[in-house]
Amino acid sequence: MLPGSFVERQRTCGRPNCHCADGKRLHSQFQISVLVDGKPTALSIPAKLVETVRQKIEMRRLIGVAAATICRLNLKRFLQEKETR
Numbered sequence: 001m002l003p004g005s006f007v008e009r010q011r012t013c014g015r016p017n018c019h020c021a022d023g024k025r026l027h028s029q030f031q032i033s034v035l036v037d038g039k040p041t042a043l044s045i046p047a048k049l050v051e052t053v054r055q056k057i058e059m060r061r062l063i064g065v066a067a068a069t070i071c072r073l074n075l076k077r078f079l080q081e082k083e084t085r
């Protein structure tokens with residue numbers, strides 16, 4: 001798992017004869033947007049790690065969703081038990 005969110009940015013590389021110079025076919029750059037020591041930080045992801053990082057961030061997100069669902073159900077259960085005693 002990895003914290004933060006997965007961000008895709010489009011950018012030009014600055015080379016005048018690159019295909020991105022027309023401003024339409026830009027380069028994709030992938031980043032992790034995450035708090036490091038409490039500060040919002042954007043970390044660029046090397047191309048070979050993009051898929052792994054994407055999956056690890058998604059895993060963290062899904063576990064967060066699952067934990068929130070469990071908490072909601074348990075709170076409901078707690079409130080019901082509290083009333084019936």
Ligand SMILES: [Zn+2]
Nearest residue numbers: 012013018020
């Ligand atoms: Zn370019």
